[in-house]
Amino acid sequence: MKPTLLVLAAGMGSRYGGVKQIDGVGLHNECLLDYAAYDAEKSGFGNVVYIIRKDIEKDFRERLFDRVARNFDAQYVFQNHDSLLSQKQIAASSARTKPWGTVHAVLCARNVIKAPFAVINADDYYGRDAVKTLAGYLSTMKDGSTEHAMVGYVLGNTMSRSGSVSRGVCTVKNGCLDSIVENLKIYYEGDKIISEIDGHKRVLTGKEWVSMNLFGFGLTAFDRFNKYWENFIADNAGSEKAEALLPVAAGEIVQNNEGVIKFFTSTESWFGMTYPQDREIVKTEIAKKISEGYYPEKLWEK
Numbered sequence: 001m002k003p004t005l006l007v008l009a010a011g012m013g014s015r016y017g018g019v020k021q022i023d024g025v026g027l028h029n030e031c032l033l034d035y036a037a038y039d040a041e042k043s044g045f046g047n048v049v050y051i052i053r054k055d056i057e058k059d060f061r062e063r064l065f066d067r068v069a070r071n072f073d074a075q076y077v078f079q080n081h082d083s084l085l086s087q088k089q090i091a092a093s094s095a096r097t098k099p100w101g102t103v104h105a106v107l108c109a110r111n112v113i114k115a116p117f118a119v120i121n122a123d124d125y126y127g128r129d130a131v132k133t134l135a136g137y138l139s140t141m142k143d144g145s146t147e148h149a150m151v152g153y154v155l156g157n158t159m160s161r162s163g164s165v166s167r168g169v170c171t172v173k174n175g176c177l178d179s180i181v182e183n184l185k186i187y188y189e190g191d192k193i194i195s196e197i198d199g200h201k202r203v204l205t206g207k208e209w210v211s212m213n214l215f216g217f218g219l220t221a222f223d224r225f226n227k228y229w230e231n232f233i234a235d236n237a238g239s240e241k242a243e244a245l246l247p248v249a250a251g252e253i254v255q256n257n258e259g260v261i262k263f264f265t266s267t268e269s270w271f272g273m274t275y276p277q278d279r280e281i282v283k284t285e286i287a288k289k290i291s292e293g294y295y296p297e298k299l300w301e302k
Contacts, residue, residue, distance in 0.1 A: 003118060004051070004114070005131075006213070008051055008105050009052050012139070023064040025282045028297070031064050032273060032282060033050075034299050037071075039126075044132070044135040045131075046073060047073035049110055051078075052078060053080075057076075077109050078108065084108070092237040106119060115219075116145075116219065123273040124212055124213070146220050147218070147259060150211060150250070150262075150264065151203065153209075154207060155206050160272075162277050163274065163275050166183065167211065169204075176260045176261060176266045213246055213247065221250075225249050251257065
């Protein structure tokens with residue numbers, strides 16, 4: 001069975017100021033997610049599943065989904081505030097407007113994921129080589145396997161001059177992830193790269209390996225994600241901002257000896273849609289790839 005591409009597309013886009021998941025950046029108004037689906041189809045994935053919010057469904061279908069679905073096996077599920085919550089937790093979180101985070105999103109899609117799956121963010125460009133690497137690995141994964149995978153990127157290739165970024169800083173041992181520490185605020189201070197955690201600043205070299213949420217999981221990972229989520233929501237049902245983060249849950253697979261995460265690498269330079277000014281950068285990068293023949297001018301001909 002071919003693997004599934006799972007796309008995290010339910011974010012609020014608070015720093016971007018709009019629904020960046022479906023903002024046009026291609027020569028024919030294609031979205032960044034068009035290129036992700038195109039790369040996935042060309043790399044051996046069998047289908048794509050999007051996780052979205054109910055309130056963007058109409059625009060999502062009109063500006064992206066219906067076009068992709070004519071060319072690739074596609075479906076979408078909703079990440080709702082109340083999903084996976086008890087009545088008591090729903091009441092405790094009534095003031096919250098922010099989605100619960102990437103682990104919650106992945107669990108919202110559990111019932112439709114039938115094969116090993118890769119996870120990507122909706123607003124990041126990963127490059128076809130990295131997507132192909134995961135597709136090849138996941139295609140060989142046996143039922144019940146606990147040998148998962150990820151693709152790491154060089155921190156310096158994933159920075160933005162527009163503002164801070166969030167990255168999971170990784171250590172690697174014997175070709176597998178050894179640890180991952182989520183750094184929610186990494187930014188340039190002059191020419192220095194600074195990580196700020198709990199008000200403490202640390203200078204990074206820019207050569208560190210980081211997670212961009214490009215993971216590949218067997219179905220066994222859902223058990224760990226569910227345990228992580230249950231612990232998280234028990235502690236944070238009343239929080240308006242705390243998020244259940246996929247890199248943290250993935251790290252727990254390693255920490256708890258519940259499996260391994262093989263560490264593949266990419267030297268691709270990242271670009272993405274974090275801030276409003278990023279849109280022109282993304283448009284320029286996509287146009288460059290089209291001019292080089294990496295993508296056709298019009299992705300979907302049907």
